[in-house]
Amino acid sequence: MSIKANTRQVDGVTVVDLSGRITLGEGSTILRDTVRELLGRGQKKILLNLGDVNYIDSSGIGELVSGYTTVTNQGGHLKLLNLTKKVRDLLQITKLYTVFDVFDEETTAIRSFT
Amino acid sequence: MPSTGRVEARLESSLESVDQAEEMARQFAEAAGFSEGDLDKIGMSVREGLVNAIHHGNKYDAHKRAGLRLEMEGPNLVVTVTDQGSGFDLASVPNPLASENLLKQTGRGIFLMRAFMDRVEVRRLSPAGTEVRMIKYPTPANGKEE
Numbered sequence: 262m263s264i265k266a267n268t269r270q271v272d273g274v275t276v277v278d279l280s281g282r283i284t285l286g287e288g289s290t291i292l293r294d295t296v297r298e299l300l301g302r303g304q305k306k307i308l309l310n311l312g313d314v315n316y317i318d319s320s321g322i323g324e325l326v327s328g329y330t331t332v333t334n335q336g337g338h339l340k341l342l343n344l345t346k347k348v349r350d351l352l353q354i355t356k357l358y359t360v361f362d363v364f365d366e367e368t369t370a371i372r373s374f375t
Numbered sequence: 376m377p378s379t380g381r382v383e384a385r386l387e388s389s390l391e392s393v394d395q396a397e398e399m400a401r402q403f404a405e406a407a408g409f410s411e412g413d414l415d416k417i418g419m420s421v422r423e424g425l426v427n428a429i430h431h432g433n434k435y436d437a438h439k440r441a442g443l444r445l446e447m448e449g450p451n452l453v454v455t456v457t458d459q460g461s462g463f464d465l466a467s468v469p470n471p472l473a474s475e476n477l478l479k480q481t482g483r484g485i486f487l488m489r490a491f492m493d494r495v496e497v498r499r500l501s502p503a504g505t506e507v508r509m510i511k512y513p514t515p516a517n518g519k520e521e
Contacts, residue, residue, distance in 0.1 A: 320426065356472050
């Protein structure tokens, strides 16, 4: 199964609910296109909900990093919500856990954008 | 841990082969008795190896194949991935943990293989290609899995 991305608005923040695998190919492409589309619409407060993402490979990690730098360079913020243990471990061993703002609760995450 | 012999495959240079190889490795290692935690690490490492072989090595060339060999050496799993590309110098692969590389989009494949497997060796093949040989020791039943 590849990835699904559904977006919703919460208090001016775009929450992207992702599910599936973020891997080389369709998974990475959908994530990239979603972030670009949001930026194109001027939505620069982005919260990626990874609660249902149980697998990310190096390409998926690269896509998260690319999304983070692209949004940041445009004056926005991209943050992460609800990491599974596997994804959290992966971000920790790649030293990216401290790069991203990571949250376990959506309300706290939403509030952090203000 | 039961022996499961050897499995070899020559795979097309396509993304489908990456998923196929990962599944083959997980099934092989599961039959050999590796733990669920080890299966995730093995699956991820084989995936990264195949991505390197097909994406960076063979560059999706339909005339080139990626090789996958799975075998047991005693209790240890040995995975060998080969490609028919132009090869690369391992020393030239930048450290993805260095601050100047942390936000780069690529360059974490070899690092992840080394993080998840117990030994990773890379060598150039003659006349062309690269071979990546990875070994996984089984985590003891009472051992701590990361």
